[in-house]
Amino acid sequence: MMGIEIAIHRYTLTSAFGRGLAANRAGLASDRSMLSTHMLADGFSCAIGRVSGIEEVDMPGRLARYDCRNNRLAQLALETDGFGEAVAAVIREVGAGHVGVVIGTSTSGIATTEAAYRSPTFAREGALGADFPYRETHNVFSCADFVRRYIGAQGPALVVSTACSSSAKAFVAAARLVASGTCRAVVVGGVDSLCDTTLYGFHSLGLLSRGQPRPFSADRDGIGVGEAAGFALVGPPELFGARGGLHLVGAGESADAFHMTAPHPEALGAREAIGAALCSAAWGPGDVDYVHLHGTGTPHNDAAEDQGLACLGLAGTPAGSTKGAIGHTLGAAGMCGVAFVGQGMDTGFMPGTANTKARDPAFHSDLLLAGRPGVIRRALVNTFGFGGSNCSLALEWRP
Amino acid sequence: MTIYVAGFGVLGPGLPDAEACRAVLVAEESYQGGAVRAPVAEGLSANEARRCPTTARYVLDVGRQALRAAGWDAAGVATVLSSGSGDLDILDKNCRALAGVPIALSPTLFHNSVHNAAGGYWGIATGSRAATTSLSAYDDSFAAGLLEALATVAPGQPCLLIAYDLPPPPALARVRKVSAPFAVALALSREAPEGPCARLSWEWGQATGEGASRMASPALEALRLGNPAARSLPLLRALCNRRSETLSWAYPEEGALHVVTSFEG
Numbered sequence: 071m072m073g074i075e076i077a078i079h080r081y082t083l084t085s086a087f088g089r090g091l092a093a094n095r096a097g098l099a100s101d102r103s104m105l106s107t108h109m110l111a112d113g114f115s116c117a118i119g120r121v122s123g124i125e126e127v128d129m130p131g132r133l134a135r136y137d138c139r140n141n142r143l144a145q146l147a148l149e150t151d152g153f154g155e156a157v158a159a160v161i162r163e164v165g166a167g168h169v170g171v172v173i174g175t176s177t178s179g180i181a182t183t184e185a186a187y188r189s190p191t192f193a194r195e196g197a198l199g200a201d202f203p204y205r206e207t208h209n210v211f212s213c214a215d216f217v218r219r220y221i222g223a224q225g226p227a228l229v230v231s232t233a234c235s236s237s238a239k240a241f242v243a244a245a246r247l248v249a250s251g252t253c254r255a256v257v258v259g260g261v262d263s264l265c266d267t268t269l270y271g272f273h274s275l276g277l278l279s280r281g282q283p284r285p286f287s288a289d290r291d292g293i294g295v296g297e298a299a300g301f302a303l304v305g306p307p308e309l310f311g312a313r314g315g316l317h318l319v320g321a322g323e324s325a326d327a328f329h330m331t332a333p334h335p336e337a338l339g340a341r342e343a344i345g346a347a348l349c350s351a352a353w354g355p356g357d358v359d360y361v362h363l364h365g366t367g368t369p370h371n372d373a374a375e376d377q378g379l380a381c382l383g384l385a386g387t388p389a390g391s392t393k394g395a396i397g398h399t400l401g402a403a404g405m406c407g408v409a410f411v412g413q414g415m416d417t418g419f420m421p422g423t424a425n426t427k428a429r430d431p432a433f434h435s436d437l438l439l440a441g442r443p444g445v446i447r448r449a450l451v452n453t454f455g456f457g458g459s460n461c462s463l464a465l466e467w468r469p
Numbered sequence: 470m471t472i473y474v475a476g477f478g479v480l481g482p483g484l485p486d487a488e489a490c491r492a493v494l495v496a497e498e499s500y501q502g503g504a505v506r507a508p509v510a511e512g513l514s515a516n517e518a519r520r521c522p523t524t525a526r527y528v529l530d531v532g533r534q535a536l537r538a539a540g541w542d543a544a545g546v547a548t549v550l551s552s553g554s555g556d557l558d559i560l561d562k563n564c565r566a567l568a569g570v571p572i573a574l575s576p577t578l579f580h581n582s583v584h585n586a587a588g589g590y591w592g593i594a595t596g597s598r599a600a601t602t603s604l605s606a607y608d609d610s611f612a613a614g615l616l617e618a619l620a621t622v623a624p625g626q627p628c629l630l631i632a633y634d635l636p637p638p639p640a641l642a643r644v645r646k647v648s649a650p651f652a653v654a655l656a657l658s659r660e661a662p663e664g665p666c667a668r669l670s671w672e673w674g675q676a677t678g679e680g681a682s683r684m685a686s687p688a689l690e691a692l693r694l695g696n697p698a699a700r701s702l703p704l705l706r707a708l709c710n711r712r713s714e715t716l717s718w719a720y721p722e723e724g725a726l727h728v729v730t731s732f733e734g
Binding site for chain 2: 110111112166167176180183184187188192196197198199200202204205209210211214215218224225226227228229230231232233239243246247249250252266267270271272273274275323324325326327328329330331338339342455456457458459
């Protein structure tokens with residue numbers, strides 16, 4: 071897509087690093103992995119990135135039917151870093167009808183339906199009861215519906231659900247709503263929560279790491295699933311007084327058109343997405359200071375991403391994957407990437423690749439094992455999902 | 470901004486294709502409903518066709534219809550896929566597997582359960598590596614998809630909107646009502662197609678007292694209300710009758726998407 075320019079006025083992130091930007095910044099600087107061990111029913115031991123405090127969230131009575139792990143996680147993040155207050159101020163300024171909500175999620179609140187299928191009621195009746203809150207918890211749209219009601223936005227609301235590229239694509243959909251004049255501001259989010267569907271699903275495909283995920287290392291053997299929620303308040307730069315800071319200045323979207331779960335062997339889809347992001351931002355490869363890798367830690371995905379970067383002249387650009395630290399947060403991965411890059415830009419820090427001891431010698435990328443001080447003015451955030459859905463975001467810090 | 474409708478495809482009860490749909494929508498009262506033709510999943514290998522879920526078959530069927538009507542190749546055409554509930558049949562099977570002892574989740578059913586699975590099959594079947602977005606806004610999914618598709622269209626960037634929903638399996642029938650299968654595809658571009666054609670202009674604004682545009686025939690109105698994708702029927706009626714009018718979709722509750730249709734040639 072050509073001609074994207076939106077300011078990311080405020081943002082917040084809650085992940086396995088903790089609640090809020092300060093906790094996530096400290097987590098990145100520590101190079102630590104926050105993943106814990108989780109045993110599946112067949113004895114397989116995997117790593118998960120769990121957010122603490124979800125069980126204690128107190129949801130408002132008027133939204134009681136929306137109560138599920140995914141929406142609790144969303145509320146926890148909305149109430150962090152003054153994000154809710156910043157949204158309220160923008161709603162007062164431009165009017166609730168001009169503020170949209172675009173959330174990226176892959177899991178939605180499916181854990182609620184998983185539990186209901188195990189209940190004695192389901193065993194007895196063979197069906198969910200009429201009072202089961204499917205619409206408010208599990209339906210794909212649930213999280214955007216919850217968020218718009220929680221913050222009082224009345225503009226267009228939708229969920230983008232394209233597996234692991236969901237929240238990166240939510241930023242692009244929000245940019246389109248702003249560019250078309252439909253919205254003055256948009257609350258973009260990425261929210262994905264731990265559930266059995268993803269844990270056992272990735273296990274069934276042989277894509278879970280047997281221990282800790284090690285992105286871009288020669289002995290990488292799969293992912294660790296994580297959960298996270300992040301939000302960004304975006305709009306045209308002039309809405310926020312044309313102050314500097316984080317901006318989305320380009321994006322590339324593509325499809326692999328190859329296989330449902332395996333990336334294209336010559337990384338065609340990834341190359342097209344990254345190339346289109348560069349083209350849309352009018353950048354050459356030398357303009358990019360840092361790449362936040364998709365870097366899941368599966369053998370094929372990392373190889374395809376490394377090849378895609380090398381083909382586009384980005385092999386010499388410092389790059390890191392944060393999935394060894396907080397896990398693969400699936401639909402929230404793009405939002406995590408934006409927040410981590412934004413924090414790196416603010417503090418002059420390039421995030422490294424927790425858990426990885428050495429880069430695969432067959433790879434070409436300039437992989438940062440440990441985080442290090444460094445100025446990031448322009449960065450790419452890569453996300454590549456199941457179904458071959460790819461999205462790369464071009465972010466720029468403006469003084 | 471003016472956007473052209475270069476063609477459309479449809480599949481629903483008694484509506485096997487665009488031509489049949491045209492015959493029905495110029496004489497609404499004649500609509501009797503009826504059986505749904507089996508969707509055609511063209512362009513997949515035998516293996517992929519075996520794995521392809523029903524929802525993706527509907528997407529491939531109506532999407533191909535719209536491409537043929539527009540005279541377009543799939544390459545370079547962005548797609549927006551909109552569905553209120555995705556594939557509830559697969560969801561039901563996966564949740565049963567997760568409730569079983571031992572847990573035996575099928576890898577194929579897992580990857581087919583992602584909301585963008587149909588978008589993945591579209592790329593595999595057509596070879597198109599163009600951008601594809603899958604979204605949901607529950608019962609307002611057609612309006613949300615149309616809005617995203619209209620905003621995606623740019624000079625030299627055509628877009629295919631495909632909206633679909635299928636009835637749930639019995640285990641979910643009390644928590645999600647979808648009365649009949651329905652899928653629709655619209656081929657949208659900034660460039661005027663050759664010959665007589667339909668134009669759309671649009672804006673998002675406040676909901677009017679009328680709320681949403683409706684169908685006159687009770688059977689078609691029931692279909693419109695019974696499936697999120699069938700909320701497209703008033704637009705299809707305007708296209709089939711070459712009727713210039715303002716159509717509205719209340720979305721979410723307080724706002725509305727307003728579309729004005731007009732015709733050339």
